[in-house]
Amino acid sequence: MNSGKLIVFSAPSGSGKTTLVHHLLSQTLPLGFSISATSRKPRGQEEDGIDYYFLSASEFQMKIEEKAFLEYEEVYQNTFYGTYTSELERLWAEGKQVLFDIDVVGGINIKKQYPDQTLAIFVKPPSLNELEDRLRKRGTDSEEKIKERLEKAKIEIEYATQFDYCLINEDLETAKKEVVQLVSDFINP
Numbered sequence: 001m002n003s004g005k006l007i008v009f010s011a012p013s014g015s016g017k018t019t020l021v022h023h024l025l026s027q028t029l030p031l032g033f034s035i036s037a038t039s040r041k042p043r044g045q046e047e048d049g050i051d052y053y054f055l056s057a058s059e060f061q062m063k064i065e066e067k068a069f070l071e072y073e074e075v076y077q078n079t080f081y082g083t084y085t086s087e088l089e090r091l092w093a094e095g096k097q098v099l100f101d102i103d104v105v106g107g108i109n110i111k112k113q114y115p116d117q118t119l120a121i122f123v124k125p126p127s128l129n130e131l132e133d134r135l136r137k138r139g140t141d142s143e144e145k146i147k148e149r150l151e152k153a154k155i156e157i158e159y160a161t162q163f164d165y166c167l168i169n170e171d172l173e174t175a176k177k178e179v180v181q182l183v184s185d186f187i188n189p
Helices: 017-025 057-065 085-093 104-113 128-138 143-157 172-187
Strands: 006-010 031-033 036-038 052-054 069-076 079-084 097-101 118-124 165-168
Touching (some): 006 017, 006 104, 006 172, 017 031, 057 069, 057 079, 069 085, 069 104, 079 085, 118 172
Parallel strands (some): 031 097, 036 052, 118 165
Antiparallel strands (some): 069 079
């Protein structure tokens, strides 16, 4: 299994990476979205098999034992995220380059496994205060969860130097143009 390119987007929660990934998917680029598996509950309008593969924590543990994941991590206590190896196979068979919206450690792990095939982009908020404002405006997390995400963000930002490119998402329209150019240049050198 070694045919195609991988474009990894990682960032602290609330940085805008999912918005940028959705923007890329709306372009006329040969990209396919790698649907991650998670043991967390769906948020808002999220659908199983479209946004994530939603599993219970015990189902996730079974998939780990089956070695079904290219990479996985326990991002928060008893909340797992991972990439099925079958997602790469599925998208490459369709002739698409694989686009990921994954956690920071997962992004680094994919880059390590496929160093020459991967463009790893770290999306950084302009500041932690701005990140906190975005998380609050999202309205999906408790106060405790927001604090947990902010503490995790401080740690994740330290990993930014291990990515190929660090994009500071201060202005969304500028960031959208920047990612389209970066990805286009990578998949069409």
